[in-house]
Amino acid sequence: MTGFSLSRTLAVAERDLRRFRRNSTLLIPMVLMPIVYLVILGKSMGGDLRDLPVGVVIQDRGAAAVQVANRLVTLAEGRELFRLAGEPDPRTAVDRLRAGRYKGVVVIPPGFSEHYSRGEPALLGVVVDNTDNTTSATIERELRGAFQPGSGMGVRGATAQPAFPSIEVERVDVYGHKDFMQYLVPGVIALALFFVAMLAGGIILVDDRAKGIHEGYFVTPLSALDLVLGLTLSAISLAVIIGSVVLVASITIARLPLIGGIRTLFLTEACILLLALGLILFIFTLMARVSNPLTPRALFGILNVVTFFPSGALYPTESYPVWLNVISMAFPMRYAVHALRNLLLKGVGFASVAPDFLVMATFAGVMLVLASSLFKRTL
Numbered sequence: 001m002t003g004f005s006l007s008r009t010l011a012v013a014e015r016d017l018r019r020f021r022r023n024s025t026l027l028i029p030m031v032l033m034p035i036v037y038l039v040i041l042g043k044s045m046g047g048d049l050r051d052l053p054v055g056v057v058i059q060d061r062g063a064a065a066v067q068v069a070n071r072l073v074t075l076a077e078g079r080e081l082f083r084l085a086g087e088p089d090p091r092t093a094v095d096r097l098r099a100g101r102y103k104g105v106v107v108i109p110p111g112f113s114e115h116y117s118r119g120e121p122a123l124l125g126v127v128v129d130n131t132d133n134t135t136s137a138t139i140e141r142e143l144r145g146a147f148q149p150g151s152g153m154g155v156r157g158a159t160a161q162p163a164f165p166s167i168e169v170e171r172v173d174v175y176g177h178k179d180f181m182q183y184l185v186p187g188v189i190a191l192a193l194f195f196v197a198m199l200a201g202g203i204i205l206v207d208d209r210a211k212g213i214h215e216g217y218f219v220t221p222l223s224a225l226d227l228v229l230g231l232t233l234s235a236i237s238l239a240v241i242i243g244s245v246v247l248v249a250s251i252t253i254a255r256l257p258l259i260g261g262i263r264t265l266f267l268t269e270a271c272i273l274l275l276a277l278g279l280i281l282f283i284f285t286l287m288a289r290v291s292n293p294l295t296p297r298a299l300f301g302i303l304n305v306v307t308f309f310p311s312g313a314l315y316p317t318e319s320y321p322v323w324l325n326v327i328s329m330a331f332p333m334r335y336a337v338h339a340l341r342n343l344l345l346k347g348v349g350f351a352s353v354a355p356d357f358l359v360m361a362t363f364a365g366v367m368l369v370l371a372s373s374l375f376k377r378t379l
Contacts, residue, residue, distance in 0.1 A: 033301045040324070044309045047319035049138050054082045055093040055105040062113020064122060068167070071146055072106065081142060094127055097174060099352060100342065103318075104128045104139040121168045130173040131345040133180055135316050144169045178345060185250040186340030187313025190333050192246040193239055193276045194308060200235035201283030202296035210293045225372040232280055232368075239276035244269065251344075259347025267350060268343050274360040275336035279307075281367035282331075288374035307331045312338065332360040 054076075058069060076082040085102075087093035093105040107125035116122040126143055128136035147167040247268060251258065258264055283303075287296060310320065310328035317328060328334045339356035342348045 033305075036302050037305050040305050040309050043321055043324050044319075045315050047315070047321075049135060049316060049318045050080050051083045052081060052103045052135060052139060052318055053101060054084055054139065055087045055096060055102045056084050057087045057090050057093050057105065057107045059089075059110045060108050060112040062117070064113040064116035064167075065108045068108055068112075068124065068147070075142065075146060090125075090127075094174060097127060097129055098346065098348075100129075100348075102129070103132065103135050106143070116166055119166055121166050123168050123170050125170050125172065127172045127174050130175055130178050131183065131341060132316055133178065133183055135318065136171075136173070140169065140171050175346060179254075181254040182256050182345060183341075184313070185254050185256060185344055186337045187308075187311070188250050189243060189246050189272065189340060190275060190311065190313060190336050191308055193243050193272065193336075194279055194304060194333070196235070196239040196242050197276065197279035197283050198296065198300055198303065200238055201231075201280040202287050202300075203293075205231065205284065206287055206290050206296050207293050209291055228281075228284060228368070228372045228375050232277070232284065235280045236273070236276055239280065240269070240273055243272040243276060247272070256344060258344075260343070260349070263349070264343050264347055267353060268340065271336055271339045271343065271353070271357070271360075274357060274364065275332055278332040278360050278364040278367060281364055281371050284371040285367050285374060288371055307333045310334070311336075332363045335359045 054072075056069070056072060058065060072082065072084060076084045087096070087105070090105070090107050093102070093107070096102055097105050105125075105127040107127065109123065109125060112122050112124070124143070124147065126140060128139055130136045147169060250256070260267075283296075286299070286303075290296065306327065310317075310324055311331070311333035312328070313333070317325060317334070320328060335356040339353040339360075342352055346352075
């Protein structure tokens, strides 16, 4: 048995380091990955929410109601927290909240100023879309803080009174109780489809090319489009199966009631299909001319953080800076998460998710053209 030799050990290390030098492009993802994680995660998680769309229904014209309305305008203009819109009545406002136009609705009810002037509790209603726990909690917290005693909006002077001493914010959850696990279900489904796309459209595709399996296609009359569609059909079949299993498991684990019944299941499966199609064709496009099996593995983490984390799956997109919103809107993950959340947590119909479906279908069409144009059919 040969003993230890420093020179032989160094020779092995030198040979291995030369392999990295021959594949120097793989060092770029190694350096970029932690930086991208820092920037994307730092800006997509835990930021301050801005421009939350809030409907305002004013059913009282007294002095106290005017003061409350002015305070809401201050929050909207000074802190850029709310984006206010007047509504004629609570029913219309709540219907528009259910349709996704608002994150919350503030209602100043009849008799509000009268109760306030008598020193009685004056109830300020706030109806929230509680399928987004972060946003609904922020709206409630900010309103309670704005109208609590000492908030700085009362009479000023030597005998200043505490601001709004008898206003009580009463929260109403428009969708009943929703916990955070249920909020995560759409993101979990989208993440599962990304894993399938990266595996079937990236790692397996490039591995087969490196092993020479694709060489068999070169002696056939198959076109690049035939190859892309065939490989896509295979990957899509796997993605739909995996996505459906994750859907059923998530609904069971999170105890998520299926509000729309069969209609919701059908639309959810359609959303899974569109997202899987777009992601798989996107990965095919990126890997169309890649031959090194290490490349998709090196890009896995970067693609995950760029497509998934800015999608709104974990934190509301209203907290994103402009540049991150642009990145988010460029990928179908954002629209899929939005559609799945509306379907599974709200039980909406097709009309509410049609814009998301249209964007995902358009993205998939563009990626199909690019993938078939770039797909490498030669050695």
